[in-house]
Amino acid sequence: xxxxxxPSMTLTTLLENFEEAKPSYNSAExxxxxxxxxxxxxxxxxxxxxxxxxxxxxxxKIASGNLKGSAKTIMTANPxxxxxxRVCPTEELCEGACVLNHSTSPxxxxxxxxxxTDWAIKNEQLLFQQGEKHDKRIAxxxxxxxxxxxxxxxxxLGYHVVIYEAKEEAGGLDTFGIVPFRLxxxxxxxxxxxxxxxxxxxxTGVEVGKDISPQELLDxxxxxxxxxxxxxxxxxxxxxxxxxxxxxxxxxxxxxxxYGVADEFxxxxxxxxxxxxxxVDGATTSVRLGAKNVKxxxxxxxxxxxxxxxxYEFAKQDGVEFRWLTAPKRLIGDEHGRVTKLxxxxxxxxxxxxxxxxxxxxxxxxxxxxxxxxxVKAIGQTRYxxxxxxxxxxxxxxxxxxxxxxxxxxxxxxFAAGDVIFGKGQGEAMVxxxxxxxxxxxxxxxxxxKPSKTETA
Amino acid sequence: MADLRIxxxxxxxxxxxxxxSAPPTNTGYQxxxxxxxxxxxxxxxxxxxxxxNVTSRFGAHHFNGQRVAGFNNIELISDRPIEENLxxxxxxxxxxxxxxxxxxxxxxxxxxKWHEIVKRVQAVGVDGFELNLGCPHGMSERGxxxxxxxxxxxxxxxxxxxxxxxxxxxxTKLTPNITDITATARAAEQGGADAISMINTINxxxxxxxxxxxxxxxxxxxxxxxxxxGPAVKPIALNMIGESAxxxxxxxxxSGIGGVSTWQDTVEFMLMGxxxxxxxTAAMHHGFRIIEDLVDGLNNYLDDKGIVSVSDxxxxxxxxxxxxxxxxxxxxxxxxxNTDVCINCxxxxxxxxxxxxxxxxxxxxxxxxEYLEVREEDCVGCNLCSIVCPVDGAIDMVEAERLETPxxxxxxxxxxxxxxxxxxxx
Numbered sequence: 001x002x003x004x005x006x007p008s009m010t011l012t013t014l015l016e017n018f019e020e021a022k023p024s025y026n027s028a029e030x031x032x033x034x035x036x037x038x039x040x041x042x043x044x045x046x047x048x049x050x051x052x053x054x055x056x057x058x059x060x061k062i063a064s065g066n067l068k069g070s071a072k073t074i075m076t077a078n079p080x081x082x083x084x085x086r087v088c089p090t091e092e093l094c095e096g097a098c099v100l101n102h103s104t105s106p107x108x109x110x111x112x113x114x115x116x117t118d119w120a121i122k123n124e125q126l127l128f129q130q131g132e133k134h135d136k137r138i139a140x141x142x143x144x145x146x147x148x149x150x151x152x153x154x155x156x157l158g159y160h161v162v163i164y165e166a167k168e169e170a171g172g173l174d175t176f177g178i179v180p181f182r183l184x185x186x187x188x189x190x191x192x193x194x195x196x197x198x199x200x201x202x203x204t205g206v207e208v209g210k211d212i213s214p215q216e217l218l219d220x221x222x223x224x225x226x227x228x229x230x231x232x233x234x235x236x237x238x239x240x241x242x243x244x245x246x247x248x249x250x251x252x253x254x255x256x257x258x259y260g261v262a263d264e265f266x267x268x269x270x271x272x273x274x275x276x277x278x279x280v281d282g283a284t285t286s287v288r289l290g291a292k293n294v295k296x297x298x299x300x301x302x303x304x305x306x307x308x309x310x311x312y313e314f315a316k317q318d319g320v321e322f323r324w325l326t327a328p329k330r331l332i333g334d335e336h337g338r339v340t341k342l343x344x345x346x347x348x349x350x351x352x353x354x355x356x357x358x359x360x361x362x363x364x365x366x367x368x369x370x371x372x373x374x375x376v377k378a379i380g381q382t383r384y385x386x387x388x389x390x391x392x393x394x395x396x397x398x399x400x401x402x403x404x405x406x407x408x409x410x411x412x413x414x415f416a417a418g419d420v421i422f423g424k425g426q427g428e429a430m431v432x433x434x435x436x437x438x439x440x441x442x443x444x445x446x447x448x449x450k451p452s453k454t455e456t457a
Numbered sequence: 458m459a460d461l462r463i464x465x466x467x468x469x470x471x472x473x474x475x476x477x478s479a480p481p482t483n484t485g486y487q488x489x490x491x492x493x494x495x496x497x498x499x500x501x502x503x504x505x506x507x508x509x510n511v512t513s514r515f516g517a518h519h520f521n522g523q524r525v526a527g528f529n530n531i532e533l534i535s536d537r538p539i540e541e542n543l544x545x546x547x548x549x550x551x552x553x554x555x556x557x558x559x560x561x562x563x564x565x566x567x568x569x570k571w572h573e574i575v576k577r578v579q580a581v582g583v584d585g586f587e588l589n590l591g592c593p594h595g596m597s598e599r600g601x602x603x604x605x606x607x608x609x610x611x612x613x614x615x616x617x618x619x620x621x622x623x624x625x626x627x628x629t630k631l632t633p634n635i636t637d638i639t640a641t642a643r644a645a646e647q648g649g650a651d652a653i654s655m656i657n658t659i660n661x662x663x664x665x666x667x668x669x670x671x672x673x674x675x676x677x678x679x680x681x682x683x684x685x686x687g688p689a690v691k692p693i694a695l696n697m698i699g700e701s702a703x704x705x706x707x708x709x710x711x712s713g714i715g716g717v718s719t720w721q722d723t724v725e726f727m728l729m730g731x732x733x734x735x736x737x738t739a740a741m742h743h744g745f746r747i748i749e750d751l752v753d754g755l756n757n758y759l760d761d762k763g764i765v766s767v768s769d770x771x772x773x774x775x776x777x778x779x780x781x782x783x784x785x786x787x788x789x790x791x792x793x794x795n796t797d798v799c800i801n802c803x804x805x806x807x808x809x810x811x812x813x814x815x816x817x818x819x820x821x822x823x824x825x826x827e828y829l830e831v832r833e834e835d836c837v838g839c840n841l842c843s844i845v846c847p848v849d850g851a852i853d854m855v856e857a858e859r860l861e862t863p864x865x866x867x868x869x870x871x872x873x874x875x876x877x878x879x880x881x882x883x
Contacts, residue, residue: 035523038802040802041802041804041806042806042807063522099801
């Protein structure tokens with residue numbers, strides 16, 4: 001059995017495991033890579049970026065030593081550009097579109113973007129100035145990529161913007177939901193700071209629906225943006241789920257970003273259920289917490305897995321094992337109520353009659369036992385349905401319906417962007433898409449409610 | 458294995474590569490290290506009356522992340538006692554009798570001075586002299602170096618005076634800081650030079666520091682112009698060599714200097730009339746070991762071309778270098794883009810659109826695939842697109858259909874004149 005790569009076990013060294021995994025470019029590396037860029041005209045990388053960053057321009061500015069200009073070019077198009085430099089599936093976006101794929105190797109755009117934004121962070125740059133103020137007020141619920149981006153654009157346009165954030169710190173998914181060794185919290189908090197320094201009021205620890213009612217927001221603002229993202233991992237719906245040692249992957253990541261590391265995973269055998277990016281996060285976090293062996297269980301195969309290729313590679317490099325066509329049936333605990341075994345069953349994929357995705361079905365009499373100390377659930381995310389319903393918005397299983405162009409919901413005063421509109425054939429799940437939706441929502445609001453000069457005249 | 462030996466104006470060398478007179482040839486230790494590495498000859502750092510040097514001395518022009526596109530120095534001639542230099546020249550020649558050692562010398566433009574230095578250096582045994590009439594900084598302010606090299610009469614006289622005392626070949630080294638180098642090249646020949654060498658460095662200021670606003674390099678907050686060399690000056694040197702080589706009044710051999718960094722540069726210089734080359738900056742950038750590839754690459758090139766001796770290529774391109782007025786006005790080439798090789802960076806499009814003749818279209822085929830195409834009827838065949846193209850083979854410059862017989866500007870003017878004459882006569 002291939003045990004996961006064994007990191008050291010003291011808390012201090014565990015902490016080191018959570019430092020950013022990939023080193024930043026040094027200046028020579030950055031300049032070499034920047035000079036390799038062809039500076040294409042009508043560049044396909046730019047086209048492939050959901051936020052439309054002027055990539056050749058920011059790279060040229062790195063080459064010329066104009067790092068402030070470079071960071072500003074990035075952050076102008078993408079208010080969470082420092083986070084995206086780390087979490088974007090660049091090989092599927094900008095780097096995948098680089099013309100050098102056809103001759104040598106693509107420019108490492110993500111690494112260059114990180115270099116330029118890291119410079120801005122280290123040198124405490126304030127890249128933007130608040131726009132000329134007027135009296136229009138916007139409330140944004142959620143301070144993740146979509147909410148933050150909308151806030152930034154609206155602030156530049158002179159709006160009075162208040163963000164309501166249920167958690168104690170802002171930044172949403174970028175702050176809490178992405179493993180710290182890929183995206184350290186400070187990066188996201190810098191992006192939050194850039195926005196708050198534009199005069200955006202960020203009310204953390206305020207839960208809309210509990211601390212303040214939707215109606216109050218609607219009454220006091222010209223528009224409300226719902227950018228609440230998604231919630232916890234759903235229940236597996238199997239026996240033993242309440243046992244000690246069963247974790248929610250999202251909560252696990254959030255805990256390591258909020259409270260640091262604990263030694264509860266040291267030397268443990270971990271099974272992660274699911275094979276999306278969150279499952280990889282759960283698995284690699286477990287490895288870095290000192291787990292002895294980490295397996296990812298997925299009821300389909302590598303073909304259907306939704307984790308990005310680079311996430312899959314990352315997990316493999318961390319020594320995570322993959323058990324395809326394996327589904328959990330039952331969790332079994334000891335006398336202290338701690339999980340000790342996971343009953344699994346083998347699956348096979350059945351071709352659906354009317355096309356579509358292959359359906360996994362249990363292979364008869366194939367169940368087997370797996371010794372486990374910890375089970376991490378990562379089978380997707382639930383929705384904040386109750387808040388959506390309090391706003392009385394039309395939704396499909398918690399996916400808020402919007403006009404694809406205006407991001408307007410069934411309530412014309414309420415707009416929605418980010419993960420809250422992702423799913424059921426609508427939207428994209430990437431941070432970079434959420435950022436773009438936030439921007440577009442801001443522009444749509446500006447078009448719809450900002451009185452034009454002719455009207456006010 | 459091609460024969461790389463040269464006999465340059467009577468100076469024999471196992472290969473055409475000499476170290477130019479410069480910091481790399483400052484001491485016997487250095488020249489012997491160079492000879493151990495395989496250099497064919499060395500022009501010793503200029504000997505003359507003692508000088509004092511300053512710090513700092515060098516500056517470089519870096520480009521797009523590449524170091525040393527060009528190089529600049531304000532170092533003067535040898536600041537070591539002449540006796541030491543002579544002793545080391547003697548020792549080095551004794552240890553490497555098959556290599557060429559040429560003494561670079563510089564004195565004031567006075568007959569007695571030239572006689573004295575030539576005789577003194579000659580006594581230890583050198584294969585030739587190179588008269589430094591080109592150093593553009595410091596020495597020129599004292600009436601030497603390029604101050605002499607910029608005046609054809611002084612070039613002729615200095616050469617003559619050196620020749621009067623010299624028993625070995627004399628090469629006159631010329632400055633490029635002059636309007637027409639063939640004037641001083643002819644003067645050197647008239648003075649009896651056995652050969653000329655070119656180019657010395659070009660007057661230059663390599664940069665200004667953005668934070669201190671000091672010159673680069675600077676000496677305690679002040680700077681003075683230096684001499685520019687390295688890869689950036691190669692085209693300037695190549696032109697001056699070509700212009701001299703094709704001048705019917707210049708018949709003596711030319712030693713090619715100026716930005717030679719590779720065996721390819723060497724081939725180009727020799728095709729354009731250089732009987733051998735001198736190298737400095739490339740060695741200063743990478744060390745003497747570059748000689749290995751310089752020799753090996755040249756040898757393989759000659760073998761591939763079936764050329765027996767490197768001397769066979771000397772001057773072979775000279776007849777193709779002419780005046781603009783002799784170029785064929787009716788020759789047409791156009792750019793053609795190979796879409797299967799093209800990677801669609803669109804650099805050719807924007808270069809042509811913004812700065813040339815607006816003839817490259819960005820198009821889409823019926824499947825929506827983007828491609829670039831040249832409107833050949835509007836293409837002037839300027840080469841810009843193929844110059845900016847980052848992919849070999851993506852753009853070919855091809856000959857367009859010839860519609861008229863070749864005719865140069867000179868031929869055209871002659872024809873017009875004849876026509877007018879006929880009209881007058883008739």
